[in-house]
Amino acid sequence: xxxxxxxxxxxxxxxxxxxxxxxxxxxxxxxxxxxxxxxxxxxxxxxxxxxxxxxxxxxxxxxxxxxxxxxxxxxxxxxxxxxxxxxxxxxxxxxxxxxxxxxxxxxxxxxxxxxxxxxxxxxxxxxxxxxxxxxxxxxxxxxxxxxxxxxxxxxxxxxxxxxxxxxxxxxxxxxxxxxxxxxxxxxxxxxxxxxxxxxxxxxxxxxxxxxxxxxxxxxxxxxxxxxxxxxxxxxxxxxxxxxxxxxxxxxxxxxxxxxxxxxxxxxxxxxxxxxxxxxxxxxxxxxx
Ligand SMILES: C[S@@+](CC[C@H](N)C(=O)[O-])C[C@H]1O[C@@H](n2cnc3c(N)ncnc32)[C@H](O)[C@@H]1O
Numbered sequence: 001x002x003x004x005x006x007x008x009x010x011x012x013x014x015x016x017x018x019x020x021x022x023x024x025x026x027x028x029x030x031x032x033x034x035x036x037x038x039x040x041x042x043x044x045x046x047x048x049x050x051x052x053x054x055x056x057x058x059x060x061x062x063x064x065x066x067x068x069x070x071x072x073x074x075x076x077x078x079x080x081x082x083x084x085x086x087x088x089x090x091x092x093x094x095x096x097x098x099x100x101x102x103x104x105x106x107x108x109x110x111x112x113x114x115x116x117x118x119x120x121x122x123x124x125x126x127x128x129x130x131x132x133x134x135x136x137x138x139x140x141x142x143x144x145x146x147x148x149x150x151x152x153x154x155x156x157x158x159x160x161x162x163x164x165x166x167x168x169x170x171x172x173x174x175x176x177x178x179x180x181x182x183x184x185x186x187x188x189x190x191x192x193x194x195x196x197x198x199x200x201x202x203x204x205x206x207x208x209x210x211x212x213x214x215x216x217x218x219x220x221x222x223x224x225x226x227x228x229x230x231x232x233x234x235x236x237x238x239x240x241x242x243x244x245x246x247x248x249x250x251x252x253x254x255x256x257x258x259x260x261x262x263x264x265x266x267x268x269x270x271x272x273x274x275x276x277x278x279x280x281x282x283x284x285x286x287x288x
Pocket of ligand 1: 084085086087088091113114115116117118119120136137138139142164165166167185186187188208209210
């Protein structure tokens, strides 16, 4: 095996990186501007210098996708940077379930609360050609990234973005319409747990994308209130849940009159996606 490549693998495993061989290959591919499968050794001195620069960032625990500037999620490649949460494989289950619920050619309207890179709503729209969507985020920089991704994936003509804080009193007026489906992966880490997260997460994902308040559930409580107004009767809401949160989340929405349809586990058997439905009979709308 090439000596330089071996050295990268050694250094990566020395700081506890889980897939040092794969990451070394991806770093070399980026440094040589080649496809990982087409990579050839030895690297030129300039390419080695570039690879070492990338390696140093990884040794400082910058996530590889943020070094490379993009990440695969569901069936597409998404641009990522420090302004967006890195899309996680765990979230693909929410996309799969949403696509399963939406009959593929239905002309439905979807709301994504906390759109980030746009990975959820854009993956759904790519599979459902007659659906349209709105992506909301508090972060203007994440919306710029989501817009670029929408263009790259070819869904930008069916997707609008709104910059807004869902805790604002005027949120419903800003959104100004109702939806057949709401999807959301809101921040859900309890504030006190953030310091204990891996450096890849706590130092490189935006804090606003992580912090779910004292018990991690602040955003779910607010989204439940808002969904009473924003979801059409009979419409569905799909929420990503952190470990051990699914039943609490279901309870929050049930108290607002929603009906729990299913809790879906991810591949690690963690209850990851909570699916609720708004009953066809009108829910009483309190002031919000
Ligand atoms: C966990 S990230 C999810 C990002 C993306 N949907 C995904 O699944 O990868 C949560 C997102 O919610 C946004 N957010 C946090 N608080 C918000 C608020 N009060 N109003 C609107 N968006 C908010 C963050 O900026 C972040 O993009």
